[in-house]
Amino acid sequence: MIKRAVIPTAGRGTRFMPATKAIPKAMIPIVDRPTVQYVVDEALESGIEEILIIISPNGEPVKHHFDDKPNIKFVVQTEARGLGAAIGLARDFCAGESFAVLLGDDVVYNAGRTALGQLIDAHEKFGGSIIGVQTVPREKVSSYGIAEGAQVEPRLIEVSRMVEKPNPDSVNSRLGILGRYVLNYGIFDAIDKTQPGKGGEIQLTDALEILSKSEKIYAYDFEGRRYDAGNKLGFLEAAVEYALRREDLGERFENYLRGLIKFK
């Protein structure tokens, strides 16, 4: 049973300047809920009982937002040293057990089982660490961690190699790691051994590559509409599509959009 989730939100938010000068990226709302709340809700819906949110030194608003939720704890990442370093701060919180990671910029919509829930199901069946992937277009390969491996059953790949933001010519896969993970506790020792990689940062993908030398890692091609809310276009797509799904404003918003397009 996976009971704990870690949600890193301490990125610099440079792609959202100047909005992120005073407000953490995680607090920018999609319709009327901060981005991080969609991610927290997905974790809770997947059966997670305790959450650790990694915040940056200006992350106080994230804390205030959840101050009525006793199952959410916070830790401050004082230096932006990379995603691997951020996850490394969760060692005590995870208390020797496997845990989930949901990246604060990756929002996934599912009418059925959540993306994380699908990974948890795969972990219960196969053990090992599970990374959530989807096929990305070739021009996006250099924006993500990429997993190579062999298909073992529908949607499940046994991973042989992972590379952070590779040149598309240097890998034989387009399976992008899209912000959902179930990790075995061994990842913490792997993080400790990880040298700075892409951008001079400690990369979680590099730590997973180290972990894969001693235990199995699977990639799960999860179902769901995933938004990269960390980039401007992805964020706008999320805002429009979540608004269209809302019972209280979907219809009116759709009429507005139709009128706007006709007018153009």
Ligand code: G1P
């Ligand atoms: C991070 C990870 C990368 C992953 C991506 C998913 O990159 O390092 O492996 O594919 O999130 O969104 P970032 O987007 O923080 O640069």
